[in-house]
Amino acid sequence: MLALRAEDPEELGGHRLLARLGSGGMGVVYLARAADGALVALKVIRAEYAADPAFRARFRREVRLATGLSGPWLVPVTAADAEAREPWLAGTFVPGPSLTEAVETYGPLPAPTVVVLGRLLAQALAEVHEAGLVHRDVKPANVLLAVDGPRLIDFGIAQGAGATALTSPDAVVGTPGYLSPEQARADEVGAPSDVFSLGCALAYAATGRRPFGTGDPAAVLYRTVHESPDLAGLERLLPPPVHTAITGCLAKAPGDRPTSAALHRVLVAAAESAGSSVAAAGLTAVSDADGSSGPMGPPGTAAPAVPLDWLPSTVLRLVADRSARALDPPPRAAAASPRAGAQGDGVRSPSRRRLLTVAGSAAAVLAASGVGAAVVLTRKSAASGGSTHGVPTHVIGLQADLTGPQKSLGTEHERGVRLAVAAHNARTDVRFRLAVKTVDDGGEAARARRAARTLIADPAVLAVVGPTGTLTVRAVGRLYDTASTPLVVVSVEPTATGLLTNADLRTICVTRVPQRAEDYPLLDYLTRVHRTHRTSVIVDRASGDPVWALAQALDETPPAHGTAALHEVPADQDDFGPAVAAALDFRAQAVVCMSTSPARAARCAQALATADFTGPRLGLEAVMRPAFLTAAGAAAEGWVLEAPYTDPASDGSKAARAFTAAYRERYGSAPGPWSAEAYDAVGLIAATLTALGGGTGTERGQVAERIFRTTYDGVAKRLDFDEDTRALESMGKTFLYQVTDGEFRFLGRNDRVGA
Known part of the structure; x- marks a missing residue:
């Protein structure tokens, strides 16, 4: 939420403008207050776009379609002027973030939330489709998350079934990544297209990934038409009926997808049969597709249709922040008075009544989230670190x-x-x-x-x-x-x-x-943990010059200030036996295998086992792969390997x-x-x-x-x-693993192992 600019009007269509909610190339969305005191989001289209007859026709259609829909999970249009020089429409202000913002900020949503989201959005689409309309742009950015349920917004490119498009016949209309295959091919679309898009949005909500990837739009469209969706992990994250329902939404053929009404029924049944905490809280009391009951449940019922805690507490905090900021919007920059500046920071001092109103709104949302109503979002608490109100x-x-x-x-x-x-x-x-x-x-x-x-x-x-x-x-x-x-x-x-x-x-x-620092943990291990005075370094020349350089470093600075010897294995030779024999002739107490090949390191391990060498055996992270364990078998037991990453578990x-x-x-x-x-x-x-x-x-x-x-x-x-080279300081930045019972087991940070 940004302050109004000097060029922004004070009032529009009887609405007093309060702040900017967002802007783009085509227009601006304002937070405004209607004559009856209600907060609205008011979208204004720039005059240069409104001058285009096709664009103005599209805007008229959006006003008409959105005005004719009044379901609980749609945002009603409260006022509009499609004929103004800069046409505008106003709808009920929803202080929650978009689904995109919630997932991008906090990650995938929990399964109960996804079930609620899918069921209520399916209900919203059922009403749209029963009216003979197709939304055509169902995507996370067009889903707002509110305390009392989601809202589907933006009917700017919606059409009636069989209507003549206001774009060229071969134009792709919508958002790549959430378009149906028929949309991607610029074919005629119907209600099944919205169901496909909803399936994409729900998969994104559950996994944090778009099912057809990201990147070049043409590549995304190609994958949508020709490849299977990426639903990895979805089966684990969601109950089987819900996973099956979303998978069905993503069928390539429109006729193979469920209808929006059928999807709604499946998700209601899934919540009931799963006995989830969401269903137990009364979520299944949500209104049917006929819209007979509102977001807070049927008249006369005690329990709301959607519990106030249907959203994760992190998202509820964001709703609380938005609610508070909407009630105390930033002042117009040009309106700052010299007197206000003299008070210290140029920010108007809110009245006691305004502070109490803001705090009450925020506390109500936070109390519903279980965070606690003791958090009061005032300028004082924000400045002192008590909350994140107003932070960028x-x-x-x-x-x-x-x-x-x-x-x-x-x-x-x-x-x-x-x-x-x-x-x-x-x-x-x-x-x-x-x-x-x-x-x-x-x-x-x-x-x-x-x-x-x-x-x-x-x-x-x-x-x-x-x-x-x-x-x-x-x-x-x-x-x-x-x-x-x-x-x-x-x-x-x-x-x-x-x-x-x-x-x-x-x-x-x-x-x-x-x-170049990978030799240090090996040197440290053979100096502190298994003090070794005679070290053999078996060098696999097939691994290239960097590995040869590491071997030379160990040769020049042996562990425990002892002695070291290099034993080379030619790149075209698979037999490590001669090098192992040379190491034994050297009377090595420890052997370091300098190889980046799991298969070749396994041959070294087998040769050492055949020679009955039981001293410390060390290697590089590059061989820390299942192939090494498989090829080496029992000979891998006891090997110690360095790695640049930890195992936090x-x-x-x-x-x-x-x-x-x-x-x-x-x-x-x-x-x-x-x-x-x-x-x-x-x-x-x-x-x-x-x-x-x-x-x-x-x-x-x-x-x-x-x-x-x-x-x-x-x-x-x-x-x-290092401030001069800008390179990471290397000491204490690597880790050791050891093969135990056929697995790579974490030993710890190299400088702490054996300490």
Whole structure:
């Protein structure tokens, strides 16, 4: 909610304008107060668009269609003027966020909320379809989340079934990612198209991912028409009938999808049969598709149709904040008086009555959420850190491979980022909120560049986490640097990207230790934990020069100030027996296998087992794969491997336990590799923004410069950087794992193992 500008009118159609809710190329949406005191959202179309007869005809249709619909989950139009120079329409103000904002800010919604959402939106569509209309743009951005239920908005491109389109015959109308296959082909669409779009929106609400991915619109449309949706995890997150219903909505053929009324009945039955907490709270008392009862239930009933706690507490806090701000909107900038400025900060002092009204509204919403009515949203409490009323929202971009060869790793990045944003926003002492804008690059260089340009073009994005792989980091590093946009790279080895050798790339922040430091945890382990004076290093020359350099470093600085010997295995040779024999001749007390191939490292393990070598055996993270365990078998037991990522589920620290609990609660499993590091990347960015004051005037260049002077103690490790080279300080940033009972078991951070 922004202050009115000097050029904004005081009044429009008998409505007093209070603030700006949003603006775009086509117009502005205002918060306004009608003559009867009701708050409304008033949409005004710019005159240059209204001059287009086709556009004005579209606006007339939106007014007509929206005025004719009055269901409880639709926003009624209260007034309109389609013939004004700048046409406008007003509808009941809904203080809740859009579904997009809620998911982008706090992550996927819990299953009970998704069931409620689907059932009530299906009911809304049933009314639309019974009126002979097709919405044609059902998407998360057009769903508002209110305390008493969702609202479906924006009938700007709705049409009657069989109506003549106001666009060219081959135009694709709608939003890629939520369009039905028939919409993507620019075919005639009917009610089944809305059902498909609703299925996409519900899958997004439950998983946080679009079922047909993101990126280039043409690619998204192609996947919509020709490929199966990505519903990974949906079966685990939702009850079987609900999962089946959403899957049915996404059938390619319109005739294979349920009707909106049938979908509503299925979701009602699913809630009842599941015996969910939502159903038990009286949710199934919601009105039928005939709209006979309103959002708060049938007349004379004690229990509301939709419990006040149907939304997660985090979203309810946002509703409370919006409600409070609507009752105490920011003053018009030009109206500030010299006297107000003399009071100290140029902000008008609200009356006692206004403060009590605002506090009462916010407390009611918070009490319903279970947060507690003791939180009073006043300017004083906000300034003192008692609430987040009026704080700005800063956007963090996430560029990841969510559909390509590194999809599993990209998913861990996304989950870690979303958990960090949710944790930040749940605090009551923050100076700003965080939101996430996710772009999927599919692990492809060309898509990665397009993804980067998308995030760079959004002025709200102050920093970006990602990308997932070496190829994509190489493709976009210079783009982000040229745009002065800080890029926090989590899992990509920095030397492989060339980032540490390009001194002119000043905005790339890599939070993974470089490969050249991978010898240190092995050296430390054989010096402190298993003190070794004679170390053999078996070097797999098939692994290339970087591994040879690591082996040479161990040879030059042996563990425990002892002696070391290098034993090479030629790249074209599979037999590690001769190298193992040489190690035994050297009377080695420990063996380090320098190889990045799981299969070849397994041959080394088997050769050592055959020779009955039982001393410490160490290796690199690159071989920490199931293929090593399978190929080596019992010979893998006892091997110690270094890795640049933690296992928070096995870490006993308080932060790791809290992260693991949050991860399990949201995703139903233990966190995977690199999720905690992605979580820490957001923490580092938030710490940087805090150091800069966290205000609305923060710029990307400031973040890029300050981030290398920021220290952040994360879940995985401490993030601090050399101010000259801007490289991560390497000490205490790697971890050790050991093969035990055929699994890689976490030992701990390398400098704490054996301490």
